[in-house]
Amino acid sequence: MTSEPKQKALLIEKKLGEFVVGEIDIWKPPPGQLLLRVQAVSLNPVDWKLQKRGVDEVPxxxxxxxxxxxxEVGEGVTDFQKGDRVFVQAADVGAxxxxxxxALTLSATTAKIPPGFSYDQVATLPLALSTAYVGLYNNxxxxxxxxxxxxxxSADNAGTPILVLGGGSSVARLGNYLSYRNSVIQLAKLSGFSPIITTASLKHTDFLKSLGATHVFDRNLGSTELAAEINKVTTKPIQYVFDAISLPSTQKIGIDILAxxxxxxxxxxxxxxVPEDKTVVEILARSRVPSNIHLLEPLYHDKISGYIANGYIKPLTFEVxxxxxAGIPGGLARMEADxxxxxxxxxxxxxxx
Ligand SMILES: NC(=O)c1ccc[n+]([C@@H]2O[C@H](COP(=O)([O-])OP(=O)(O)OC[C@H]3O[C@@H](n4cnc5c(N)ncnc54)[C@H](OP(=O)(O)O)[C@@H]3O)[C@@H](O)[C@H]2O)c1
Known part of the structure; x- marks a missing residue:
């Protein structure tokens, strides 16, 4: 008698339950999908938030x-083969x-790892990158x-200022080989924005400037002090504010400074x-929400490998x-504790x- 092949997984077995390592069957890829042997994962705030909030469908x-x-490749897959090194923003929870x-992935949203980059490096990118990409480029x-x-x-936005609140966050950054974080700053640079003004702990100043930020101000400044600093940098109206933190305190600063x-x-x-003359966009970075598919499929399937290979998008610094x-719950607890x-x-x- 042969038994089904098994794997280890970090399970949530009941609503509000803790993470536990358990053994489950290995998935079979349906048509158009791939089975990956997962070599590196990166942790995001949403992971601990979902566990604390309670996931409806368990385990x-x-x-x-x-x-x-x-x-393993599912029926009809022609663009990937066994042995390809890839990275992914998960299409869903579970499988x-x-x-x-x-884990399973859709071939349409899977990216090939460019030569010379490690699993660890590229695993730092997807969700933070998608959040910045959707926020800047979705309708x-x-x-x-x-x-x-x-x-x-492109430099379509040459000479247009942008303010990125929370340059120290992953969403805001998206670092270089030695660092990590701030997708918005890197993409804003690609899109030609200038100046690129950000707030962060000032210890990150040199690094954020290396990513493309032109001015870094203390994250503890209030609206009035920050507006005064920005006025010394540009007299143009601030038409774009990306709040990568979005606590009520930073949202208030964003609204105050937005033109x-x-x-x-x-x-x-x-x-x-929000006053009537200002528009707020709430970002949902999940890869399979209908409003994102037209944007994120081409990003991952066609563009991102080249952007990384050419140095336009740089992986983030990481700690293994x-x-x-079994080490992941402790990492999530550190993130929750800020x-x-x-x-x-x-x-x-x-x-x-
Ligand atoms: N809507 C979506 O689909 C979506 C997708 C991804 C993430 N998110 C959310 O976006 C937020 C950021 O995610 P992330 O992965 O970028 O988090 P993260 O990397 O864990 O961000 C932590 C950093 O935020 C900075 N920070 C915290 N409070 C700040 C403040 N008041 N002002 C300025 N900077 C502050 C700190 O930077 P310093 O080191 O400079 O102090 C800290 O190191 C989370 O709430 C996450 O849940 C939403």
């Missing part, structure tokens, strides 16, 4: 960002989630509605009053958690004891 598996090897040793009301950069890099007719992008729900899947700064946490599911 389940979480985790948004992963990289690995194609080990498609990151925190397991083998309003989903994003600012500016044109995404083409293969040659009449401008747009404020939020990564969390709106929590402040010991213990494989004890991770300027660094992406990465796990290796194959190293699970």
């Amino acid at each position: 389940t598996i979480l985790g948004r960002d992963f990289a690995g090897d194609v080990v 498609y989630a990151a925190f397991q040793q083998y 309003t009301p989903h994003g600012f509605g500016i044109s995404p950069p083409g293969p040659g890099i 009449s007719g401008g747009k404020l992008a939020l990564v969390l729900q709106l929590a402040v009053d 958690l010991p213990g494989g899947l 004890a991770v700064s300027g660094l992406k946490l990465v796990g290796h599911p194959q190293e699970t004891p």
